[in-house]
Amino acid sequence: MIYKNPYCRTVRRSHLIIVSCGHCKTDLALYQKAGRGRLLRMYIDRIVKGAVDLRNKPGILVCPQCHHQLATKVTLRRKRTEAYILIRGVFNAREVD
């Protein structure tokens, strides 16, 4: 994960997880997750760093290793935040100790 996310903001009371590609296991993003429950989307401003360059906020997230699509960008009306909706079953998420 070589790209620092320039839009990252520190999220209080969050924990760090690593999201990886479900096809080839490549680590894709270090993410500040708030709350419990399954990961359904990644807010762009909570991504710390990634294997993908987020400076231009690409419309889809593609694994740089195997080129499978893993997520689609959406703009949420609430707070006008941008997020990546993860495609079910094509990624893994694990806690960082």
Ligand SMILES: [Zn+2]
């Ligand atoms: Zn992959």
